[in-house]
Amino acid sequence: MAQSSVKKNSIDLILQHRRRTKTIRYCLYAILILLVLWSIEITIIKDTDWERIGGLGTILKGIARFFPPDLSLIRYLFKPTVETFMIAFLGTMLAIVLAIPVVWFGAHNITPNRALTYPIGRAAMTLSRSVHEIVWALIFVSAVGLGAFPGILAVSMRSIGFISKVTAESIEDVDRRPIEAIKAVGGNRFQVILFGVIPQVIPVFIGNAIFQWDINIRRATIMGLVGAGGLGLTLERQLLMYNHQGVTTVIIAILLIITLGEVISYYARKAVI
Amino acid sequence: MRSDEKKNLPSSFKAAVTEPRRTWSRFKYPQSVIRYCVYLVIFVFIVYSLEYLNVPVGRFFTMFGRLGDMVTKKYYPPEIPYVLQKDYLRYVLETVQMAYLGALFGILFSLPVSWFASFNVTPSRRFAYPVARFIIMASRSVHEMIWTIIFVIVIGFGMFPGVIALTMFSIGFAGKLFSEEIEAIKIGQVEAIRSTGANPFQVFIYAVLPQVRVALAGISIYTWDSAFRAATVLGYFGAGGMGWYLKESVERLETLRVSAILLTIVCLVVVSEVASAWARNRISKMK
Numbered sequence: 001m002a003q004s005s006v007k008k009n010s011i012d013l014i015l016q017h018r019r020r021t022k023t024i025r026y027c028l029y030a031i032l033i034l035l036v037l038w039s040i041e042i043t044i045i046k047d048t049d050w051e052r053i054g055g056l057g058t059i060l061k062g063i064a065r066f067f068p069p070d071l072s073l074i075r076y077l078f079k080p081t082v083e084t085f086m087i088a089f090l091g092t093m094l095a096i097v098l099a100i101p102v103v104w105f106g107a108h109n110i111t112p113n114r115a116l117t118y119p120i121g122r123a124a125m126t127l128s129r130s131v132h133e134i135v136w137a138l139i140f141v142s143a144v145g146l147g148a149f150p151g152i153l154a155v156s157m158r159s160i161g162f163i164s165k166v167t168a169e170s171i172e173d174v175d176r177r178p179i180e181a182i183k184a185v186g187g188n189r190f191q192v193i194l195f196g197v198i199p200q201v202i203p204v205f206i207g208n209a210i211f212q213w214d215i216n217i218r219r220a221t222i223m224g225l226v227g228a229g230g231l232g233l234t235l236e237r238q239l240l241m242y243n244h245q246g247v248t249t250v251i252i253a254i255l256l257i258i259t260l261g262e263v264i265s266y267y268a269r270k271a272v273i
Numbered sequence: 274m275r276s277d278e279k280k281n282l283p284s285s286f287k288a289a290v291t292e293p294r295r296t297w298s299r300f301k302y303p304q305s306v307i308r309y310c311v312y313l314v315i316f317v318f319i320v321y322s323l324e325y326l327n328v329p330v331g332r333f334f335t336m337f338g339r340l341g342d343m344v345t346k347k348y349y350p351p352e353i354p355y356v357l358q359k360d361y362l363r364y365v366l367e368t369v370q371m372a373y374l375g376a377l378f379g380i381l382f383s384l385p386v387s388w389f390a391s392f393n394v395t396p397s398r399r400f401a402y403p404v405a406r407f408i409i410m411a412s413r414s415v416h417e418m419i420w421t422i423i424f425v426i427v428i429g430f431g432m433f434p435g436v437i438a439l440t441m442f443s444i445g446f447a448g449k450l451f452s453e454e455i456e457a458i459k460i461g462q463v464e465a466i467r468s469t470g471a472n473p474f475q476v477f478i479y480a481v482l483p484q485v486r487v488a489l490a491g492i493s494i495y496t497w498d499s500a501f502r503a504a505t506v507l508g509y510f511g512a513g514g515m516g517w518y519l520k521e522s523v524e525r526l527e528t529l530r531v532s533a534i535l536l537t538i539v540c541l542v543v544v545s546e547v548a549s550a551w552a553r554n555r556i557s558k559m560k
Contacts, residue, residue, distance in 0.1 A: 086322035
């Protein structure tokens with residue numbers, strides 16, 4: 001008798017708990033929906049000039065301006081495409097070089113000084129990832145002038161963060177035994193890193209660098225919009241001339257170069273790992 | 274003594290009894306040559322592209338001094354009161370809303386798209402699969418800034434084109450991660466539901482979605498985070514939000530304001546990143 005009452009009590013408790021979580025969940029859903037409605041009201045309904053957009057027909061007419069693609073532009077596209085490709089490549093290479101000290105500082109178990117250099121490494125990673133590539137490009141264009149060089153720098157600054165974050169995380173859960181073996185035969189700190197840590201993380205590092213290269217092609221395509229070279233410059237020129245059909249051609253070129261980059265990066269990553 | 278013996282032997286025999294190499298090397302003969310060739314090709318390509326792009330390499334080292342000069346003379350101290358005024362803060366809020374809506378719409382659209390684009394559960398491999406793959410690839414490969422420019426041309430200035438551009442960005446971003454997640458599910462449940470006579474939609478709802486629910490929540494938060502990062506500069510090309518202020522200040526060369534705006538962007542993105550990392554951690558613990 002006593003047992004059953006205890007049981008009943010516990011069942012009641014469970015039911016009560018379930019009901020409470022359910023209420024909380026529905027409240028959360030309600031808040032989410034209200035937030036969405038509020039955002040829609042402010043950003044879409046109030047802020048948009050519906051008069052200017054007009055009906056569906058005007059929008060379709062606006063889209064139709066982009067077709068058919070302007071094929072006469074193709075012969076001017078070869079050089080910027082190669083440039084974009086090279087900007088992404090050089091940017092990734094520079095990022096690989098610059099990521100090494102960041103990884104060294106930012107990995108908790110090999111950092112030279114946990115109180116001083118570890119936060120520096122972490123801050124560098126966050127800063128590099130959090131600033132958008134357009135902002136980096138603006139900074140470097142004002143620092144080194146127009147041309148492909150600021151594009152390379154901006155692309156590399158943006159990708160340092162990702163490469164070094166993933167690599168530092170893989171260094172932090174590296175296998176301890178090779179490190180101890182090298183310490184046991186009398187290796188110093190530097191040799192421990194060189195022979196114990198690096199061989200274990202180099203596939204991760206290179207794999208990520210290739211992945212970043214793939215993304216960097218995408219980033220390099222817009223560098224021209226703020227004055228660094230590549231396909232973005234051609235795009236900007238077409239936009240300024242209101243040649244919307246040319247814009248479509250440039251976008252098709254971007255699609256092609258990115259597909260190519262994806263194929264190459266797929267096989268390169270397969271070869272490395 | 275041994276080398277003397279070897280000298281007298283016929284050459285064909287000598288090759289057969291080569292002693293093991295004294296120095297250890299990680300890569301054996303054909304691999305090592307391929308490796309060095311790859312290094313050489315990469316190096317040559319670096320030099321060639323530096324030439325092709327006319328990169329002033331020397332400027333790389335003098336750049337730091339100039340950057341330091343620029344920061345201390347022109348960009349310091351940032352004009353903090355400018356970013357504390359009410360209009361700017363309203364724009365910051367609008368940026369958050371824009372990113373929120375864009376990511377939300379993108380995630381909602383990318384659910385069916387990623388369902389079609391996962392090879393193992395797609396309703397039709399011949400038709401839906403390639404179409405969905407193409408949608409994901411196209412929206413991923415066109416940069417969000419180019420989407421913004423296109424939609425600003427079609428629709429006009431304001432936050433609406435920004436929301437649509439972020440939607441396109443999120444479809445590509447979340448769609449790819451979703452479909453990778455769906456392709457890694459266990460097929461047993463799918464077959465069990467299918468054998469009860471369920472149609473593809475029911476299979477997706479009852480067999481696929483429960484398996485990937487937690488991962489989808491994590492990816493959605495990550496998508497929102499990335500969308501917010503993009504939203505901070507979307508205004509630079511005419512969509513709403515704080516990027517508009519950035520463009521205005523950059524073009525008027527009001528560098529103190531630019532540095533203050535950049536400071537707010539960095540702070541906001543770091544806050545959103547910390548929040549999203551915390552939320553993703555909580556969600557992955559729920560697994």
